[in-house]
Amino acid sequence: MFFHTLGAGAESEAALASARTLDGPEAARRAAVPGGQRPKPSPRQVKLAWQMYDAKDEHGKRKHTVQPIADEFGVTRPTYRHLPRPPRHPDALIHAGQQLIAWLPCPWP
Template sequence: MRIGVARVSTRDQNPEAQEDALRAAGCEKVFTDKASGKLARRPELDKALMVAREGDQIVITKLDRLGRSLKNLIELSEELRSRDIGLVVLDQGIDTATPAGRLFFQIIGAIAEFEHSLMSDRTIEGLEAARARGRTGGQKPKLKARQIKLAQEMYDELGSDGKRRYTVQQIADEFGVSRPTIYRHLSKED
């Protein structure tokens, strides 16, 4: 049996292209993780590994969809090999059932980790260069100083019954932001 494993790195990425490719490759079951970062949990991959039996194949679209580091890829490859489960990587034409496929898998894994390391280094260098020019990262503030002051005034305003006149949700709705945004700014004012 062919078992497909897909992964998207962020919540807003769409896994449908991967899932379609895996089904087209003959996968009877497809497991999709939405995970980000090296240490992110992969519950769907875990399920796929539990379902897989001797003689089955785990199929992925790209090598980086399986693991985030060469060490992780090699560990998974070793686990699959010890259980006599094949690994097929569609985009790179890798099939670990063959010696050439196993060698190619390790070479591609090393290159992928090297590329990731270079990208991380470039990102760090870019952030340092931006800081040196006085720029900081992150989102622009959702509320301006005047809006924060108004939100605080609304929060502090009491009704005739002695209770707060506006709930945090009402204040958030007024400014078009979330409640945590209002709470974050209110805590700065205290």
């Protein structure tokens, strides 16, 4: 009898949790709160963010730190740090690849 009562209480608690879970998104839609994942920064924004980070003042120090750049583009610091860095020169990837190939041992005799 005791365990039957505990089981009934657990079932009612689970039903309440399920109902609250379903009510949350509906309440957000009524309040016009946008849901889902934030949009990714565009390639142009990524390029501008890295240009801001690479900019130096007259003393050779960075003009912008990570937090103001992240705030400017509406992302968090970890998101900013994971943005892909564009190549500095169009041939940078080719030169890097040639250096890498030059250092690899030849697999055939």
